[in-house]
Amino acid sequence: MKIHLQDGTARTFEGGPATVSRVLLSLGVNPVEVIASRDGKVIPEDTFLGPDDEIRIIRVSHGG
Amino acid sequence: MEANPDGTGRPPACDLCGRPGVYLDRIQNRHLCSDHFVGDVEGRVNHTIQKYVMVQPGDRLAVALSGGKDSTVLLHLLRRLLPDADLAAVTVDEGIDGYRDATLRSAGATTRGLGIEHQTLSFLDLYGKTLDEILKGQPDRACSICGILRRKALNTIARRAGASKLVTGHNLDDEAQSVLMNWLRGDRERVLRRPEENGGHGFIPRVKPLREIPEKEVALYGILKGLFVELPECPYMHSALRGEVRGILTTLERGHPGTMRRVVEGQVRLSRQLSSIPRASRPLRACERCGDPTTARLCQACRLFDPEGGPGTLVSPER
Ligand SMILES: [Zn+2]
Ligand SMILES: [Zn+2]
Numbered sequence: 001m002k003i004h005l006q007d008g009t010a011r012t013f014e015g016g017p018a019t020v021s022r023v024l025l026s027l028g029v030n031p032v033e034v035i036a037s038r039d040g041k042v043i044p045e046d047t048f049l050g051p052d053d054e055i056r057i058i059r060v061s062h063g064g
Numbered sequence: 065m066e067a068n069p070d071g072t073g074r075p076p077a078c079d080l081c082g083r084p085g086v087y088l089d090r091i092q093n094r095h096l097c098s099d100h101f102v103g104d105v106e107g108r109v110n111h112t113i114q115k116y117v118m119v120q121p122g123d124r125l126a127v128a129l130s131g132g133k134d135s136t137v138l139l140h141l142l143r144r145l146l147p148d149a150d151l152a153a154v155t156v157d158e159g160i161d162g163y164r165d166a167t168l169r170s171a172g173a174t175t176r177g178l179g180i181e182h183q184t185l186s187f188l189d190l191y192g193k194t195l196d197e198i199l200k201g202q203p204d205r206a207c208s209i210c211g212i213l214r215r216k217a218l219n220t221i222a223r224r225a226g227a228s229k230l231v232t233g234h235n236l237d238d239e240a241q242s243v244l245m246n247w248l249r250g251d252r253e254r255v256l257r258r259p260e261e262n263g264g265h266g267f268i269p270r271v272k273p274l275r276e277i278p279e280k281e282v283a284l285y286g287i288l289k290g291l292f293v294e295l296p297e298c299p300y301m302h303s304a305l306r307g308e309v310r311g312i313l314t315t316l317e318r319g320h321p322g323t324m325r326r327v328v329e330g331q332v333r334l335s336r337q338l339s340s341i342p343r344a345s346r347p348l349r350a351c352e353r354c355g356d357p358t359t360a361r362l363c364q365a366c367r368l369f370d371p372e373g374g375p376g377t378l379v380s381p382e383r
Contacts, residue, residue: 032314035284042287043075044088044095050073058292060283061310 002054003027013049020055021045034059087284090321098288105285109273110145116259118271119146119229126227126268128218129153129174129182131167132295134233136174137286138274142231143178154221154230156214157186159194163296170293185221187213191369199300206300209368215267216356216365222268234272237279240324241309243331248305256343258335267357278317278324 003011003023013023020043021031031045035058038049049055075084078097085095089104096104113119127142129135139153153175157164168184175182188194191213198213199206222230246254259275274282286292316323350356351363362370 030314030318032280032317035280035287041075041084042086042098042284044085046088047075048073053073058283058287060280 001049001051004054004056006057006059017048017050019046019048023049023055024057029057033061086288087281091325101281102285102288105277105281106141106145108276109141112276113145113271113273116271118231118273119149123228124150124152124226125229125231126152126154126222126225127180127231128222128233129155129171130233131155131169131171131174131293132233133286133292134235134274134279134282136170136291136293137282137289138231138233139174139178139180140289140291141285142273143180151180152225152227153180153182154218154225154227155182155184156217156221157184157188158210158214159187159196160298160300161194161196163298166295170295174291181225183221183225185217185224187217190217190220191365203300207303207306210300212364212368216354216363219267219356227268230268230270232270232272233274233282235274235277235279235282236324236328237310237313239272239275240313240327241306243327244309244313245305248309253343255331256335256338256341258339259332275328276325 001013001023003013005011011027013026015026018026020036024031024034024036024045036043036045036047037056037058038047038053043055075086076088076095077083078085078100079094080100081097083097083099086098087096087101088094089096119125125142127135127139129139139151142149142151153171155168155171157168172182186194187198191198195206195210195213199209202209218230242254245251277285283292313324313327346359348357348359351358351366352361353366354363356363356365358364360367
């Protein structure tokens with residue numbers, strides 16, 4: 001599966017079906033700090049992702 | 065509890081209606097769909113406003129609108145939850161090149177869309193200099209200097225708008241960070257301060273309707289309502305301590321859901337129970353330069369510009 005980060009870069013995750021949280025943690029991202037979407041829809045962090053899924057990550061950190 | 069372990073990839077269903085979930089509430093261990101999540105946030109903000117008696121009949125509310133996600137969500141929520149309230153949006157333009165223009169445009173679009181009156185006050189008008197000019201040579205003090213100057217600017221513009229309350233978009237994460245930072249700095253006065261005293265001496269009372277909503281939920285509400293705008297980050301280095309405390313708290317929240325809420329609620333209870341402890345209450349007087357209430361000869365903001373120098377002034381950078 002493919003993970004699009006907010007800075008425009010993308011990462012891939014190989015390792016079978018996994019939840020959004022597990023994928024994020026494997027990239028060193030704390031799920032508390034981000035929101036994930038797939039096909040333009042926000043999904044809960046315990047959603048299972050398939051090998052062809054692409055998710056987009058939005059950081060919720062403070063904008064002032 | 066793992067959802068859909070069959071690997072179908074569908075988002076877990078809303079616990080209330082069975083439609084696709086958008087959010088896992090890790091404190092109550094339940095999933096919510098878009099509509100139920102939005103309703104849940106609105107209900108809790110409403111509850112916070114009632115619980116702390118943030119709005120009373122006859123109030124005129126000045127909503128501090130930076131144009132960022134928290135204050136934009138706040139303004140929409142207030143309009144929705146308090147349709148009859150007397151609202152004005154107030155924006156401070158610090159004068160930060162390459163950053164403020166986009167957020168100011170966003171703030172203007174928000175207030176025009178909601179039909180809410182909007183006033184802006186710039187550091188240039190109030191202090192004769194932009195923040196960029198003020199910080200020349202000492203960018204490392206950006207957050208503390210900006211904080212002092214912005215506080216005065218917000219109070220000034222709220223007063224000009226005829227407001228009885230200043231409403232800010234601080235969320236649960238912000239509040240938990242502040243609690244921890246007050247303890248880490250050993251700031252006795254702030255540790256003892258009750259939420260009702262938030263305005264500080266002689267300033268327009270401040271209320272924070274989002275203080276019980278986690279930052280992630282504020283952002284998600286904004287996304288689901290189509291309010292989320294990608295904006296540039298403030299170019300100045302943020303307070304190192306706040307950044308570290310934020311990281312510590314989100315790590316704890318991950319391992320122990322509800323940590324931030326307990327930190328903030330515990331602080332509220334503690335400050336109420338300790339309310340009989342005497343504070344260092346020096347008498348208030350008018351700032352010799354600007355007339356704002358202060359316990360010293362000059363208010364904090366005017367002290368920054370004091371030509372006679374002294375600790376902490378912009379004239380003699382030392383920290
Ligand atoms: Zn639902
Ligand atoms: Zn002053």
